Amino acid sequence: MTWTSLYYRAQRFLDYTFTYFVLTFVAILCLYPLWWMFITGLKTDETAFIGLGAIPPHPHWENFYIAWTKGHFGMYFFNSVFYTVVVVFFVVLFSSLAAYAFARLEFPYRRFFYTLLIASMMIPVPGAFIALYVLIDKLGLINTRLGYILPLINAGLPFGIFLLKTFFDKLPRDLEDAARIDGCSRLGIWWHVALPLARPALAVVIIFNTLNVWNEYLLAMLILQDKAKMPLMRGLMVFRGPHSADYALLMAATTITVIPVILVYILMQRHIIKGVTEGALTGI
Amino acid sequence: MKRGFVRGVVLMCLFPLLAFFVSGCSRVSSSQTAPQDEVVTMWHWLSDKEDLLESLAEQFTKETGIKVKVDVFGPTETYKQKVIASAQTNVLPDIFGVLGDKKDFANFIKVGYVKDLTPYFEQNDGEWLHRFYPDAIKTVSFSKDNEYGIKPGIYGVPLDMVTIQFVYNKDILKQAGLDPEKPPQTMEEFLKAVKTIKEKVGVDGLVTGFGELWLVECMASNFAWNIMGEEKMIATYRGEVKYTDPDWVRVFEVFDKMRKAGVFIPGIVIKSNKEAERDFARGKTAFAFNGSWCVNVYKHMNSNLHFGTMLPPKISDANPVGVWGGAGTFFVVNGKSPRAEKAIEFLKWLTEKDQQVRFVRDANSLPAVKGCEEFLAPEVRGFLKAMNFMYHPRNFPVQEDPLVVDTFCRGIQGIIVGEKTPKDVAEEVQRVKDKQLKKRARR
Structure with a gap:
């Protein structure tokens, strides 16, 4: 073995060590809060802030059961799954159609409408709360599931359209021409060509909207009144009073609420990474 | 691969479409099926007292036959937004709490959303009024020379106190x-x-x-x-x-x-x-x-x-x-509510000694009503002792x-x-x- 090859081996070893050290550090930074949340869920209120991150000697697994029953999670869980599936579906449907139209169709004021749509991304939802409430009330949709779902779909559209349009803009037109020669209509091209190719971008839209809808709470509080219609985040409120909080149960309950989101992320992970590497996020 | 994806999307369509139409049909809630003029609605932000207030409401219904629906909306910032938005659309409940300073409270009174409760407090030689510690009442009152131009009187019902x-x-x-x-x-x-x-x-x-x-x-x-x-x-x-x-x-x-x-x-x-x-x-x-x-x-x-x-x-x-x-938690009665009398009856009942003890004992808070001292933890009694030294700049004219x-x-x-x-x-x-x-x- 020559000195040169030894030198390169040593250099590669150092490079890897440094890279893995940085990646491990970042991974710990990201995972520690989740770990702390889970571990705190196994403690009592008194020990919640002692021995940060350490597994308690007597784990209170029953906290998860208490959190589920006390927080009425069964009912809220179903509601959240329902809202998330409906909203994500319609956001994907409408945003992909609109994005395709903005990317490929020529119609008057196309740029104006697109800019208007993107501008709506700048308005924070809490800033529009009162106006939204007035509108929903005028439509007679206060305290209805529809009254909650519609603003959520509306909130998810600008980002979805923005992301998918960027993706559709990059799709080779030759593919569409070939489909047209084969007799495909505009809608057929969107369905058979554009949509399957946009899977990585769709995965990003799905995961972003799933997160938003799953974690949404403020709008639900504003629009809904009946407990039976509230989403999962309402269940967490039980463990938090104006001055005090039941930290152990709150963390156990939070652990329950994040599990579905983590599962969705794991399922979509492959597509998201592909989306990032193939440029689905180039417009962000 | 592509066919599988498309088939998946088609299958995914079925559930949300069905669900969307179902959701559109869910306008009438269980509470809305009861005649509206019979149910007194109360909104609060005390998420840690949700079960207690619900059980008190049930007990009140059993005793009087008046139905009370208690809805909690927390945290306080969300509750505030909800109350403001509801005031703008005239859908405030019969009983609610005004969070904020005295100016916010005054604004709600000016637009008629808060009923003047003075005559009710003064009924029967002031029986209701005399239940309370005077400082609890001060927080929910407007004095003669108040800077907001509000008619002097008592506009809220305190449920607990804070020092x-x-x-x-x-x-x-x-x-x-x-x-x-x-x-x-x-x-x-x-x-x-x-x-x-x-x-x-x-x-x-x-x-x-x-x-x-x-x-x-x-x-x-x-x-x-x-x-x-x-x-x-x-x-x-x-x-x-x-x-x-x-x-x-x-x-x-x-x-x-x-x-x-x-x-x-x-x-x-x-x-x-x-x-x-x-x-x-x-x-x-x-x-x-x-x-x-x-x-x-x-x-x-x-x-x-x-x-x-x-x-x-x-x-x-x-x-x-x-x-x-001063008063910590207090509630007001919607001045535009057709059920105002029933709402006042509920609040009167809620500030009777037995209910007040239940309200403050579990949460270790200070009672707004006199005579509950013996039921309090020693530390809470310590706070109660300061009652004679109490003041609040928000009660200044x-x-x-x-x-x-x-x-x-x-x-x-x-x-x-x-x-x-x-x-x-x-x-x-x-x-x-x-x-x-x-x-x-x-x-």
């Missing part, structure tokens, strides 16, 4: 060789106790959430109350006395004196009250300055914590010491300008970190006060 006091760790005082049953009473004694504790036990003196300006204002106005008394404080708010007056400078000097004596825990001016509560519960300091809700908080954080309450250390003999306090209050509190924070002198702060606050007075005069 803000000094608390001390009995075990730490004992370890330092001090009598845990005789906490310091004067500022000199307080400073001496902190010094002894630091030397003998090695823990810091005082912790509080001075990162939250209202706590700075609270402690400073307690000192002001003791040094100059109510009249002079009101005169200052009116602009008749300057903040550069020696009495006000003395108020600022108290903080300087405490800083020099090393009373404050490091980083006190950036601490939230939640962090401060954690520090005290874990025995990091001997003293804390906190509201009466802390009893429950400390018990949750450390059930072995032995603590007592004490009045603010006395600085002057000219006036009695003062403690910030004149309120200080928010910008002046802000400068005042930030100035004190500057003194605590050693960036400003008491004289600097007094002059700075007065400059802002003059500016605001000129602005008001122009209006």
